[in-house]
Each structure stands twice: as structure tokens, then as C-alpha cells.
Amino acid sequence: MTEIEKLYEMLRKLQEPKGYFFNVDKEIVFDLLNGLLVNKMRYGYMSCPCRLAKGELEKDRDILCPCDYRKPDVEEYGSCYCNLYVSKEWNEEKIPHVYVPERRPPEKIPF
Amino acid sequence: MQPPIILYTLSTCRVCKATKKLLDKLAVTYECTDVDLLKTEEQNAILEKIKTANPRGAFPTVIIGDTVIVGLQEEEIRKALGL
Numbered sequence: 001m002t003e004i005e006k007l008y009e010m011l012r013k014l015q016e017p018k019g020y021f022f023n024v025d026k027e028i029v030f031d032l033l034n035g036l037l038v039n040k041m042r043y044g045y046m047s048c049p050c051r052l053a054k055g056e057l058e059k060d061r062d063i064l065c066p067c068d069y070r071k072p073d074v075e076e077y078g079s080c081y082c083n084l085y086v087s088k089e090w091n092e093e094k095i096p097h098v099y100v101p102e103r104r105p106p107e108k109i110p111f
Numbered sequence: 112m113q114p115p116i117i118l119y120t121l122s123t124c125r126v127c128k129a130t131k132k133l134l135d136k137l138a139v140t141y142e143c144t145d146v147d148l149l150k151t152e153e154q155n156a157i158l159e160k161i162k163t164a165n166p167r168g169a170f171p172t173v174i175i176g177d178t179v180i181v182g183l184q185e186e187e188i189r190k191a192l193g194l
Contacts, residue, residue: 028125035123049123050170052147052158082125099126099182102169109168111158 004033020066020074020085032084036065050082051102054110062108069103113192114176116141119161122148127171130183139192146170 001009008029012022022029035049047053048063062068070080077100078090089095116134120127122145134141146157158168164179165172173180175191 031128032123032125035125038123050121050126052121052168052170084125099184101182102167104167106167111155111162111168 003037004030007033007037015066015085019087020070021088021091023079023083023086024091028083032082048082051104052111056110059110062104067104073100073103113139115174116192117174118143119157119170119172119174120145121170124170126183130171130173130188133183133185133188137189137192137194 008022011033015021032049036046039045039047039049039053043053043055043057043060045057045060046065047060048065048067051063051067053060053063066080066085070085073080074085074087074090077098078095079086079097079100081100081102083100087095090097116139118130118134118141120131120143127145131143144157146154146161149157161172162168164174165181167181169181171182173188175188178187178191180187180191
């Protein structure tokens, strides 16, 4: 099993019982999980692959994956900002797939 | 004539990659920068530019002529390109 496959299985087991599912498109998921591993190498932690991290844990804490914004984004759009974690309904295309706008407050963006 | 297109992306971001794919599909030429791959100084300079166009500094930022589009917004991108 590759490192990405291990991460996939580990996170799936952890997040599915909480009601967060990986996007059914595995190619997208593996690409994003690879981004998480890249960020782990770069910064020492798995920050959101769809946001630019500062590289200082305190400033990036809200965007550690799963980020603080996943819950409200999945509630409102059925998907997190990255389209990594989604609801069952989103995967079953029972709700429209729209672009999820950035919810992170501007004052938290460290640049 | 096609307006100039500038794209700011992150190399790890899926929506950014999908936006590049869309521009490729539309057969337009564009200038793209993966901001996370830049050295700190270059990154800071580019971030200042991005923030002028898009105060939240979200990715991808697509600048088509005078129009700034944040995210993968196919309709808006097509509209800005007159397609």
C-alpha cells in the first residue's frame, strides 16, 4: 500500500462515521491527499492544499485539514472548500455541485 | 483579440488544476504562476498583486483583462472571454 493509500484508508475510517465522505472521484481525492503530504513535508503539518499556508503553526491552525470551515461548508454546499470531504447527498448528486467560496475570514489570512 | 489572462494558482490545489484544464479546453493562452512554489520574496511580491485584485487572496485568482474571477467559475470565465 502506498503512503497515499494508507492515508486514504486511515482518514476514511476516521471521518465517515462523522458523516464526512471522500469525494467519489478518487483521482481528485488522491491528488488532494498528495497535496496534504506535500504540505506535511513543507511545513511539518497537513495544511489545506487549496490555501496558501504561512508555515507557522499558530497562524495555520484553522486550515489544518480537516479545517475549521469544513463543517459549515459541508452543511451549506455539501462539500468542503477543496471538494475533498463531501456529504453523501453531494456524492449521490442529489444536491448541485457549486463552487465553494472561501469562508476563512480575511483577518485570519496571514498575508 | 483575446484579452490577457493571468492565473494565480497553488500547485497542490485541485480547483486550480481544474481551472487550468478549463482554460486549456477553451484554447486560450494564459500566464500561470504557482504561488506556493515561489521563494518567499517573490511570493510576497506576487501576494501583494493578488490582494489588490482579490483581497481575500484565494486561489485560483483569474484575471482576464480588467475582470477578476476567484475560483473555478466557468460561466464568468467564458463571459469575460466573450465565448
